[in-house]
Each structure stands twice: as structure tokens, then as C-alpha cells.
Amino acid sequence: MEFEKSLKTAIQECGAHIYEIKTRKQDDITIYTIFIFNEEGITIDKCSEVSRAISPIFDVYKPISGKYSFEVSSPGIERTLKTLSNFKCSIGEYIKLKTKESLKLQGILEKIDDDIIYLKYNDEKINIAFDDILKAQTYIKW
Numbered sequence: 001m002e003f004e005k006s007l008k009t010a011i012q013e014c015g016a017h018i019y020e021i022k023t024r025k026q027d028d029i030t031i032y033t034i035f036i037f038n039e040e041g042i043t044i045d046k047c048s049e050v051s052r053a054i055s056p057i058f059d060v061y062k063p064i065s066g067k068y069s070f071e072v073s074s075p076g077i078e079r080t081l082k083t084l085s086n087f088k089c090s091i092g093e094y095i096k097l098k099t100k101e102s103l104k105l106q107g108i109l110e111k112i113d114d115d116i117i118y119l120k121y122n123d124e125k126i127n128i129a130f131d132d133i134l135k136a137q138t139y140i141k142w
Helices: 002-013 044-061 084-088
Strands: 017-026 029-037 067-073 094-099 104-113 116-121 124-129 133-138
Touching (some): 002 017, 017 084, 044 067, 104 124
Parallel strands (some): 029 067
Antiparallel strands (some): 094 133, 116 124
8 A cells, every 4th residue: 555655645745636546458558547636627737747756656666567557637527426535526516416216416516524415406405425325426517
């Protein structure tokens, strides 16, 4: 876990934080995609800065044996919300979600208290436990 701790520290020193890390295989290469986030938004310059900062960490810790590559990216405007941290990054944004009971909800994410998600839809306030959410994402209201 020293690898992830070092990544987290280096990224925070660049003024961002880890939103999500995904890995995928392409031929015989494992590609790490590190999605970063901050309140001001992620620019290409911020991705480059973070990439330069974490490159030595990959050299030192070699997360896997074999060939690998990494890339740094923004999670995007419409992004999946998987963790409480993802939800906290999205306070004030429009989200849509589906509960384990197949209830579909959407609205503005107002706040998070412990593990309760507070949505506002029109004049209605909706509270839902994080553990009851099957899937969620931000969206742009046109």
C-alpha cells in the first residue's frame, strides 16, 4: 500500500486528489488510469503536472511485474459516483441514481451526512442511505 499512499501524497501536493484508479490490459501492457479531481476543475496542464510528479513513484514501486504504463485524466463532467468521497466531490451538482429497490431518483446533491445522501428535486428533499444506492452518476441538465 506504500505505492497508493505515495501516489495520494504526490497528487495532493499538486493541488488535486485521486478520484479513482482503473487498470486495463492492452496487449501485454497493464495501463493505469489515475483520475484526479479538484474543486476548480482539472486542466490538461494539471494532468501533466501530476503525471510528472507521480512518474518517479511508478519507477520506485513498480506496481506490477511486467510491462505497464500510466495516464492521468479528469473523471469528466458526467462521472460515475462509486464512493462517499466521489459523492462529496459532487455536492451542488445534478446527480441521478438507482437504488437497490430499483427506485430511480435525480436532483441536486445538497449534502452528505455520515452515510446519508441528501438530494433536492424541485421543492422535495430526498434522503437515501449510501448503502442503498446501486449506481449513481453526475449529469448535466440542459
